[in-house]
Amino acid sequence: MWNFDFVYPSMAVLFILLVYFFFRPMLPNRMNKAFLNLIFTDIATVLLDLASSMADENHTILPLPLVSVLNLLYFMAFLFRVLCFFHLTLALLKTDTRWSPLKKLFSCSVFLLSELTVLSSPLTGAVYTIDSLGYHRGPLYDILPVCSFFYLFVGICLLIRHRKKLRRGALVSAFAYHLILAAGNGARILFPQYLVMNFFCLLAILVIFLSFENPDLYITDRGPAFNTRAFTDWLDDPMHRRGSRVLGFAIRNYNDERSMYGGSQMDKGLRLIISFLVKQFPEFLLFYLRGGNFALTGPENADWNAVRSIISGRFQLPWQAESADMNLSVTYVEMGLTEQDVPSDGIISTLLYALDEAGSSTDTEQVLMPKEALKEIGRQIEIKRCLDRALDHDSLEVFLQPIYSGTTRAIHAAEALARLRDDDGRLIAPGMFIPLAEKNGRINRLGEQVLRRVCIFIKTHDIRAMGLHWINVNLSPLQCMQSSLPGSFSDILSEYGVPADLIHLEITEESMINYMKQARQMEKLLQCGFHLALDDYGSGFSNLHQVMEYPFSSIKLDMSIVWDYIRNRDPLLPALVRAFRQMGFTVTAEGIENREMEEAMAAIGCDYLQGYCYSVPLSMEAFAEKYSFSGDPQADFVPPQQESHTSGTI
DSSP, rough: OBOTTTTTHHHHHHHHHHHHHSOOOOOOSSSHHHHHHHHHHHHHHHHHHHHHHHHHHHTTTOOOOHHHHHHHHHHHHHHHHHHHHHHHHHHHHTTTTOOOHHHHHHHHHHHHHHHHHHHHHHHHHHHHHHETTTTEETTTTTTHHHHHHHHHHHHHHHHHHGGGGSHHHHHHHHHHHHHHHHHHHHHHHTTTTTTOHHHHHHHHHHHHHHIIIIIGGOOOOTSSSSSSHHHHHHHSSSHHHEEEEEEEEEEEHHHHHHHOHHHHHHHHHHHHHHHHHHHHOSSSSEEEEEETTEEEEEEEEHHHHHHHHHHHHTTSOOOTTTEEEOOOOOEEEEEEEOOOSOOOOHHHHHEEEEEEHHSSSSSSOOOEOHHHHHHHHHHHHHHHHHHHHHHHHHHEEEEEEEEEEEESSSEEEEEEEEEEOOTSSSSHHHHHHHHHHHTTOOHHHHHHHHHHHHHHHHHHHHHHHOOOOOOEEEEOHHHHHOOHHHHHHHHHHHHHHHOGGGGEEEGGGGGGHHHHHHHHHHHHHHHHTTTEEEEEETTTTOOOOHHSSSSSSSEEEOHHHHHHHHHHHOHHHHHHHHHHHHOOOOEEEEESHHHHHHHHHTTTTTEEOSSSTOOOOOEHHHHHHSSSOOOOOOOOOOOTTTTTSSSOOO
């Protein structure tokens, strides 16, 4: 009556998976628990399927109540397996953690209705009947595949809705096991004499295991400690954070120590350290976060002082790796997790950042990370994410601030300023995202995107009609050191057909460190047709002789010396402006806030004026709308109490 060819191999593979799963370190997260429940339920379902099928074939020699009970248990287990697959999908997506009790009850309603129908079958014969002639399907037998297809459909809908939560490979795997289960249900309907559904369930479980549950995905190659991926998954579960604390510690000066002892020797030392920690603290979870960084997680009320004391005491002794003794020291960062509401990647980044800071200091005491500090670093991470998104999607904004003539008081040029918005549309201060772009190596991409925006603006607007003779574009110190800068900027101008004399490049005093390399860069930029301006003069340490060595055509006075002159009219700044003009430089005064400052700086000979007295930085659309009708619109006055920050910002 039944074909058992698919059952026995399925059982063997399931037991192998179970044994392998238990003999490897297992992270106690929702996904692992859901997978373990699925394995046990599937084994029970296969055994009951085998037992009930054999009982059906031998109903003449077995008590009919026993045959009926075995069938009842199999159908109940079948439905439980359907629900286990669905719960595993929920654990994978982490979608039900904030569901209301009513929503959770509704998600189980089809399962409960199906189970009640199965439970009533011994009396009603709804799903099956057992009599002297054997096993018979009942009129509501199809409730089993209907329940299965329902949860597969809901699971696929959830995958589509929350697809951004998963990496592409993980999403493909999740769709794959849903389709395999759907195919298994179809085969079960088409070939009822074969016990084939268990085989398809096994295929789905193998896909889940290889994609999500292979213990090796969570174990570091340095020993029996969990890796960063495991730490991320563990932190993603709010239940783990509740009442928990993390002690981070790092090998001080890890890179220097690794260079001194050698990579192979240090790796053996790391295995010794991990083995010691796992044996010493079996009640804690140990994570190795690479780069000599570790994290121990445990209850908030644990004796963390004793934990630190044990670790520090062991590190006072050498670690013997083969024939060498490795003398290492550690630094600590401690963080409570109960009240932290930032994402897991924010906690990990904060922890690594704090460990790096602590590792470079001479203080051996642990650093406690309060919630405020964690949120501040989380803000930095959010800014970095916004920056990466803007650069990757070419959505960085560029604002323009007008520069007026000191003699005619009409608009003469403009300065391009990079602007970045957060997820709520608020502008992020340039002083927050420009250093991040420099630190993570994306400043060149940012500068090129600003230049492209300026070229598009010049190409699509009649800037001469606006009164603009050129537009200033800022260069960061790190950009100035890139040998590819002249070529990449020239290529952008050629792409849009913009003459180089319409672009003036502003270089800050901070960039004037390496004279030989800087001089070569400037010479190449001049050969490309760019004009060069020294930005923020007075904020650094350059002198007149040093300025003369560089091929600048313009000097921009930093707002700090402009404001100092307004407060104290000493003769130094007027003499400096005269000297610059005698040497052939044009002079621009930044930070002009009101008419008094405008008159004072024009009186000492400044060629150009820039500041809130004329306009705040405007989006390119607003700038074009304001200045397209006339090259000299009525200047906008901004009260002096509104401080400006118009110094060179990309």
